[in-house]
Amino acid sequence: MHVVAPETISEQADDGTTGSTTGSTTGSETGVPVGPVDSSRVPRFAGPATFARLPRADEVGRADVAVIGVPFDSGVSYRPGARFGPAAVREASRLLRPHHPGLDVDPFARQQVVDAGDVVANPFSIEQAIEQVERGADELSGAGARLVTIGGDHTIALPLLRSVVRRHGPVALVHFDAHLDTWDTYFGAPYTHGTPFRRAVEEGLLEPGALTHVGTRGPLYGRSDLTDDARLGFGLVTSADVMRRGVDEIVDGLRSRIGDRPLYLSIDIDVLDPAHAPGTGTPEAGGMTSRELLEVLRGLAGLQLVGADVVEVAPAYDHAQMTAVAASHVAYDLVSLMALSPTNGTPQ
Ligand SMILES: N=C(N)NCCCC(=O)O
Ligand SMILES: [Zn+2]
Ligand SMILES: [Zn+2]
Numbered sequence: 001m002h003v004v005a006p007e008t009i010s011e012q013a014d015d016g017t018t019g020s021t022t023g024s025t026t027g028s029e030t031g032v033p034v035g036p037v038d039s040s041r042v043p044r045f046a047g048p049a050t051f052a053r054l055p056r057a058d059e060v061g062r063a064d065v066a067v068i069g070v071p072f073d074s075g076v077s078y079r080p081g082a083r084f085g086p087a088a089v090r091e092a093s094r095l096l097r098p099h100h101p102g103l104d105v106d107p108f109a110r111q112q113v114v115d116a117g118d119v120v121a122n123p124f125s126i127e128q129a130i131e132q133v134e135r136g137a138d139e140l141s142g143a144g145a146r147l148v149t150i151g152g153d154h155t156i157a158l159p160l161l162r163s164v165v166r167r168h169g170p171v172a173l174v175h176f177d178a179h180l181d182t183w184d185t186y187f188g189a190p191y192t193h194g195t196p197f198r199r200a201v202e203e204g205l206l207e208p209g210a211l212t213h214v215g216t217r218g219p220l221y222g223r224s225d226l227t228d229d230a231r232l233g234f235g236l237v238t239s240a241d242v243m244r245r246g247v248d249e250i251v252d253g254l255r256s257r258i259g260d261r262p263l264y265l266s267i268d269i270d271v272l273d274p275a276h277a278p279g280t281g282t283p284e285a286g287g288m289t290s291r292e293l294l295e296v297l298r299g300l301a302g303l304q305l306v307g308a309d310v311v312e313v314a315p316a317y318d319h320a321q322m323t324a325v326a327a328s329h330v331a332y333d334l335v336s337l338m339a340l341s342p343t344n345g346t347p348q
Helices: 004-013 080-093 126-142 154-168 196-202 224-231 239-245 247-258 290-298 321-338
Strands: 066-070 113-117 146-151 171-176 206-216 234-238 263-267 305-311
Touching: 066 080, 066 126, 066 321, 080 146, 080 305, 080 321, 113 196, 126 146, 126 154, 146 154, 146 321, 154 196, 154 263, 154 305, 171 196, 171 247, 196 206, 206 239, 206 247, 224 234, 224 290, 234 239, 234 247, 239 290, 247 290, 263 321, 290 321, 305 321
Parallel strands: 066 113, 066 146, 146 305, 171 206, 171 263, 206 234, 263 305
Antiparallel strands: none
16 A cells, blocks of 8 residues: 655655755755645645645744634534635645746745644634634744634634734724624624624724725625624625626725735635535625636735635535635635735734
């Protein structure tokens, strides 16, 4: 029986060209970022999955950008399963390649990108899980990395924002989602996947006037959901607006609202139409296409991106990895946007 162990992959790829996964030719020694395993030498379907076949954090010892998973879904109001999102997105990311033609950047060569594994988040205590995510994010960003987090349900955006704001101050936010996620409580619970951005405003984490939901749609509890949301300071670009006004006009509006503020991007995969992303817990008809989402993201190139997440991938409802593939491409674009960010995320 032939078993492809990580060591075997490392030996095969570690020939001085590209694609080493081990510490033996580390970027920390040479200053050259260690990239993904070379898929022209080691089949991309072999071995355990890290995001984009990148090295693990412990293999390189430093990171400009860390991709982390948060396998947590105890905050959901409907279908569970996003706890399996990080593993599904990593698995679906094996096909990513080192050059991004849309942004004309090699995101893994411009900066050291690593897979920092999963944060341990207590599935039986939302409060403790939130603390654990915040602390995990603090540790990684304290070591100098910007984070691209793969969820997990949308509850986790709150501790991620707390951590990023500790370093950068209040942030501009573009929130891609079918839902507002500014509701108050569910069953009296303040920390859920439908409430993170109301809590974030209450905690002073967000820059008033620089907050926008994109892709919103679907039935609400009442008209007051919208007036409450506007009172919290959010602008709204519905999925119908994207269709009617087009990507370029939407991007122009977002860029002028954000300016040169530190920017956080939170992407709930249910912003996509269920035809593009069925594998999610609270699907709503009439969503964005993955092409629209990726093009809006690319339109944000050059802004000061200090952190990002892609959440709500629930693989049990997925088909042919459609949702996980879409999320892996979103995460790849986020890493690429970080490569093009003017200050490399360093606090000014
Ligand atoms: N964050 C996501 N995906 N969904 C929030 C839906 C909250 C509700 O059930 O009303
Ligand atoms: Zn949503
Ligand atoms: Zn959401």
